[in-house]
Amino acid sequence: MAANSKFPSQLVFPSGDKPIVTATDVAREAGVSISTVSRIVNGTARVAKDKRLAVEAAIARMDYRPNLQARSLKLGTSMIIGMLTQDIESPFLARVIRGFEEALVGTGYAPIIVSGHWNQKEEIERVGLLMDRRIDGLVVLYGDLSDSQLLEISRRQPVVATGRRLEGEHIRTLQLDHEQGGYIAASHLLGLGHRRIAHISGPPLHTDATERYAGFVRAHREYGVEVDRDIVFQGDFLEHGGVLAMNRLLDCGKNFTAVFASNDQSAMGAHLVMYRRGIRVPDDVSLMGFDDIPAAAYLTPPLTTVRQPFFEIGLYLAQSLLAMLGHDLGELTVPSMELVIRESVKRC
Amino acid sequence: MAANSKFPSQLVFPSGDKPIVTATDVAREAGVSISTVSRIVNGTARVAKDKRLAVEAAIARMDYRPNLQARSLKLGTSMIIGMLTQDIESPFLARVIRGFEEALVGTGYAPIIVSGHWNQKEEIERVGLLMDRRIDGLVVLYGDLSDSQLLEISRRQPVVATGRRLEGEHIRTLQLDHEQGGYIAASHLLGLGHRRIAHISGPPLHTDATERYAGFVRAHREYGVEVDRDIVFQGDFLEHGGVLAMNRLLDCGKNFTAVFASNDQSAMGAHLVMYRRGIRVPDDVSLMGFDDIPAAAYLTPPLTTVRQPFFEIGLYLAQSLLAMLGHDLGELTVPSMELVIRESVKRC
DNA sequence: ATTTTCCTTGAAAACGTTGTCAGCTTTTTA
DNA sequence: TAAAAAGCTGACAACGTTTTCAAGGAAAAT
Structure with a gap:
C-alpha cells in the first residue's frame, strides 16, 4: 500500500502557463451546452450548422483537445495497446516494434511499450502497470511469463503472444516455424x-x-x-x-x-x-x-x-489484436522465413 | 472531427471474463466506505486497525487495482512521461531509451514512447497524441521540431530536449559537445x-x-x-x-x-x-x-x-525531467564523450 | 459528571467526458 | 389547420477516483 509514499511530500507540478481548456470552456465560448460540443467533436449526432460553425471556431481559437483520460473513464476503453518487449536494444525486437507501430497508425490506438528484460518478476510488474492503465489489449513479445500467467492476464483483455503456442478465448499466439x-x-x-x-x-x-x-x-x-x-x-x-x-x-x-x-x-x-x-x-x-x-x-x-520477417511479425501481431478488438481486417497471412544468400558461405 | 469514424460502427470489446473490481466493490466487501478504501490504498490518513485489515484482505482476495485513469482525472497528473524518439530501430536511440527507462524505475512514472521518424508532421501529430493523454512531462530525442514549436509545447508541461540549446521556463536541453x-x-x-x-x-x-x-x-x-x-x-x-x-x-x-x-x-x-x-x-x-x-x-x-554515453544521456534526461517535476535528485553531471581505441586505426 | 479535544469515519462534490432522456422547435402529413 | 413526426438541444447522471467537511464516538481534561 502507500503507493505514493515514494514521492516527496509536497510535490510541485509546474503545469505550464497555458491554461487547459475543457469542453465546458468551449461550450461557454460558443454559447452552447457541453453536450453539443461533445456531439460535434465526435460526430455522434446532427447539430445545426450555425452552432457547429461556432463550436468549431471556438475549438480552433482556444486550441481545445479532449482529455483522453476522461473519455477513457467514461467509455471504458483507453485506446491504448500495451506491448511487453524484452529489450528495446535488441535489433530484432526493435524491428518487430516498428512493424507493430506501423500497423497501428491511423487506427486511433496508441502503443505503450514496456520492457521485461527476460526477467519474469519484472515482466509481471510491468504488465501490472499496463493493466492499471486499462489497456485495451496486450502484445507479449517472447519472455518468461508462464502459459498460465498469460492465460490469467488474458481474462482482463485480449492478448497476443509470440514464441509459444496457446489456446484461449481471448488469446492468440504466433509461433514461426x-x-x-x-x-x-x-x-x-x-x-x-x-x-x-x-x-x-x-x-x-x-x-x-x-x-x-x-x-x-x-x-x-x-x-x-x-x-x-x-x-x-x-x-x-x-x-x-x-x-x-x-x-x-x-x-x-x-x-x-x-x-x-x-x-x-x-x-x-x-x-x-x-x-x-x-x-x-x-x-x-x-x-x-x-x-x-x-x-x-x-x-x-x-x-x-x-x-525472420520481423517487421511483418509486428504487423501481424497488431492486426490479430485489432481483430480481437472487433476490427475486421480480412485474412491474415502468417509470415514465413526465407534464406538470404550473401557472401559468408561458399561451396565446400 | 469525427475522430471515431474510422472504427466499425458496432464495436465489440471482448473485455474478458474477469470482472473489473473497483474501490466500491472493495468497500462493500469490507463493510466500509470507499473513502476508507482510498485512504488505505494511498496511506493518506489513519484508519482503525480492524478496518485496515479487512480492507487489505478484501483487496488481496478480489485482486483490486486502482484505475489509474480515474486517479489521473481527479489528480490532474497522469504519472506518464512521454518520449518522442525518431526511430525505435536506431541502435543509439534505443540505448538512450534504455537509460531513460532505467531511471524511471521505482519513481511511479511510466514512459510512453512514440516515434517521429525524422518527419516534422509526424512528430507534431505524435506529440499531440501524447499531450491528449495529459502526460506530465515530455522528452524529445532529436528530431525536426522547431525551437518555437518546442517552446509552445513546453507551455503545457515540462520538456527536456536533446540536440539543441534552448532557454525557457519549463524547458531544459542537453547538448553534448x-x-x-x-x-x-x-x-x-x-x-x-x-x-x-x-x-x-x-x-x-x-x-x-x-x-x-x-x-x-x-x-x-x-x-x-x-x-x-x-x-x-x-x-x-x-x-x-x-x-x-x-x-x-x-x-x-x-x-x-x-x-x-x-x-x-x-x-x-x-x-x-x-x-x-x-x-x-x-x-x-x-x-x-x-x-x-x-x-x-x-x-x-x-x-x-x-x-557517446547514450545510456547516461537517457539517465540524465529522465533525471532532469524529474527535477522539473519537483523531485529533488541532487546535482546532475552531464555526460561527456570519450575516445574508444580498438583496432581499425594504426600509426601512419 | 461535564466539557473539551482528538480520532475515525462516511456523504458528497469534483475531475472532463459521453449518452440518455425529455422538451422544445420545426417540418411533414392528414 | 391540427396532429404527428422529425430534428435539435440542454440537464443530468454516470465512469472510478480523491478530498473536504461535518458528524459521531472515545479519550482526555476540567
Whole structure:
C-alpha cells in the first residue's frame, strides 16, 4: 500500500502557463451546452450548422483537445495497446516494434511499450502497470511469463503472444516455424557440399533455439550425414556467447568446414574470433547466421542467414489484436522465413 | 472531427471474463466506505486497525487495482512521461531509451514512447497524441521540431530536449559537445601521423554532424595541417550513405591514409566498400567512427570510435525531467564523450 | 459528571467526458 | 389547420477516483 509514499511530500507540478481548456470552456465560448460540443467533436449526432460553425471556431481559437483520460473513464476503453518487449536494444525486437507501430497508425490506438528484460518478476510488474492503465489489449513479445500467467492476464483483455503456442478465448499466439528455419539453413550448407558443420546453439530453454537445432538435425538426416555433437557448442544468443563458443570450438581440435550460428548476434561473435585467429570467412570456414538483423548485411563479408520477417511479425501481431478488438481486417497471412544468400558461405 | 469514424460502427470489446473490481466493490466487501478504501490504498490518513485489515484482505482476495485513469482525472497528473524518439530501430536511440527507462524505475512514472521518424508532421501529430493523454512531462530525442514549436509545447508541461540549446521556463536541453567529439577523433588520427584524412559527413542540416566536422577542422588547424575539402563526402548517418560516400571517395583519385566517418553506421558502410575493393583496414587505410554503437565492437577489425554515453544521456534526461517535476535528485553531471581505441586505426 | 479535544469515519462534490432522456422547435402529413 | 413526426438541444447522471467537511464516538481534561 502507500503507493505514493515514494514521492516527496509536497510535490510541485509546474503545469505550464497555458491554461487547459475543457469542453465546458468551449461550450461557454460558443454559447452552447457541453453536450453539443461533445456531439460535434465526435460526430455522434446532427447539430445545426450555425452552432457547429461556432463550436468549431471556438475549438480552433482556444486550441481545445479532449482529455483522453476522461473519455477513457467514461467509455471504458483507453485506446491504448500495451506491448511487453524484452529489450528495446535488441535489433530484432526493435524491428518487430516498428512493424507493430506501423500497423497501428491511423487506427486511433496508441502503443505503450514496456520492457521485461527476460526477467519474469519484472515482466509481471510491468504488465501490472499496463493493466492499471486499462489497456485495451496486450502484445507479449517472447519472455518468461508462464502459459498460465498469460492465460490469467488474458481474462482482463485480449492478448497476443509470440514464441509459444496457446489456446484461449481471448488469446492468440504466433509461433514461426523455427524447425523449418533451422532446416533451411542446414540444407543450404549441406547442399553446397559441407559435411562437417559446427553449430553454436542458443539458450537451451529457449524453444526457438532448440527448434532451430531440431531442423538442423532433420536436414542432416535427410542428407544421410551424421551430426557430430562434439562440434555443437552452446551460446546465449548474444555476441559474447558467440565469442566463447567459437573459441571452444576452435580449441577442441575437431575439424569442420562451416558454422551455423543459431542467430546473427552469435554469428558476429564467432566472426570476430575467426578474424582474430586469421581464419578467413568464407575461404577457410563458411559462416551462417539466423535472423537477418540490420548489421548482418554490413559484416565483412556480408552474412548469409535465414531471414525472420520481423517487421511483418509486428504487423501481424497488431492486426490479430485489432481483430480481437472487433476490427475486421480480412485474412491474415502468417509470415514465413526465407534464406538470404550473401557472401559468408561458399561451396565446400 | 469525427475522430471515431474510422472504427466499425458496432464495436465489440471482448473485455474478458474477469470482472473489473473497483474501490466500491472493495468497500462493500469490507463493510466500509470507499473513502476508507482510498485512504488505505494511498496511506493518506489513519484508519482503525480492524478496518485496515479487512480492507487489505478484501483487496488481496478480489485482486483490486486502482484505475489509474480515474486517479489521473481527479489528480490532474497522469504519472506518464512521454518520449518522442525518431526511430525505435536506431541502435543509439534505443540505448538512450534504455537509460531513460532505467531511471524511471521505482519513481511511479511510466514512459510512453512514440516515434517521429525524422518527419516534422509526424512528430507534431505524435506529440499531440501524447499531450491528449495529459502526460506530465515530455522528452524529445532529436528530431525536426522547431525551437518555437518546442517552446509552445513546453507551455503545457515540462520538456527536456536533446540536440539543441534552448532557454525557457519549463524547458531544459542537453547538448553534448560534438565539436569536441570531432576534435577528439581527428586529434587521435593526426596524433598517429595521419595527414591526409578523408571525412564522411552527416546530413548538412544536422547540427551534431556539422559540429563534429567543425571539431575535425579545429584539430587540423592545431596540427597545422590543411583540410582537403576534396576528400570530404556527404553521407546520411546511415550505412548506405557510407557506402555511397566511400565509393565516391575511392573513385575521386585523391590519396588518403585514414577516413573519419561522422557516425558508426556510415563507417560500417565505408568498411564494407573497402572490403569489397580489397582495401585492408587498418593496414591500407585507417577507419574511425563516431557513437560506439553495439555492433562497432564486433566489426572486423573492431572499430575505433568516439563513444557517446547514450545510456547516461537517457539517465540524465529522465533525471532532469524529474527535477522539473519537483523531485529533488541532487546535482546532475552531464555526460561527456570519450575516445574508444580498438583496432581499425594504426600509426601512419 | 461535564466539557473539551482528538480520532475515525462516511456523504458528497469534483475531475472532463459521453449518452440518455425529455422538451422544445420545426417540418411533414392528414 | 391540427396532429404527428422529425430534428435539435440542454440537464443530468454516470465512469472510478480523491478530498473536504461535518458528524459521531472515545479519550482526555476540567
